Amino acid sequence: MPRSLSRAILLVAGLGVAGCGWWYNDVPSPDDLMYTIPWFDHMLGSMAVSPYESGSVPHTPPPGSVPVTGGEIDWLDEWRVLNTTTADALVNPVGRTDGLARGEELYGTFCALCHGATGQGDGLVGRKLGAPSLMTPRAAGFSDGYLYSIVRYGRGIMAPYGDKIFRQEDRWRVVNYLRTLQADQLGGGS
Structure with a gap:
């Protein structure tokens, strides 16, 4: 392989690796971005509520739906x-x-x-x-x-x-x- 071609490949690979480092360090992760949206911040500080603590669902399932427990399934x-x-x-x-x-x-x-x-x-x-x-x-x-x-x-x-x-x-x-x-x-x- 000619020397100039191998240098060109090495240069492109080096720039690619350098670009990855910039992207990794400067672009925030979705987890960091989440707290900049106001309602996510409020959700983090709000009181936790479990609406189904009693284990019952507040409505009847629609007709023809599959039971969660698989009741009729053998x-x-x-x-x-x-x-x-x-x-x-x-x-x-x-x-x-x-x-x-x-x-x-x-x-x-x-x-x-x-x-x-x-x-x-x-x-x-x-x-x-x-x-x-x-x-x-x-x-x-x-x-x-x-x-x-x-x-x-x-x-x-x-x-x-x-x-x-x-x-x-x-x-x-x-x-x-x-x-x-x-x-x-x-x-x-x-």
């Missing part, structure tokens, strides 16, 4: 596998007509892409992957618990939706909405 649940007998034993705790609008919303969001808006298996993705129709007598014969377990854990190439349809009640609402679709199209449903 974290090991995702590792369990429901067989047909176990799934058939599950009982739907949600009334057949309770929350149908929510079930329709969730079905439209998560299920209709494959199974179609009417459950015929003709959704945008379902046409390519061959999603089964949910409007057959065989599908109508599945127990609510079995359909719930399919929503929760998936089946075949269908991915599990238990982590997306988080609340158990909402998964049952999807089952109820599916039963409504089946009743409309098959003339009865289960």
Whole structure:
């Protein structure tokens, strides 16, 4: 390497290091700047208040929010596998007509892409992957618990939706909405 090029590189590196030293010494840190803003200074000298000393929150959480304690969440649940007998034993705790609008919303969001808006298996993705129709007598014969377990854990190439349809009640609402679709199209449903 030519001597003039190495001197130029050394000069640029030296100026860079010298510049870093200036920046470090002359520019104040954000911690130093904080106390020049008046309200931060008042916060430092004010009395500390703990608004939640009693442990209670002064308002009710909005509907559908996730509990802080994870109350309804069984974290090991995702590792369990429901067989047909176990799934058939599950009982739907949600009334057949309770929350149908929510079930329709969730079905439209998560299920209709494959199974179609009417459950015929003709959704945008379902046409390519061959999603089964949910409007057959065989599908109508599945127990609510079995359909719930399919929503929760998936089946075949269908991915599990238990982590997306988080609340158990909402998964049952999807089952109820599916039963409504089946009743409309098959003339009865289960």
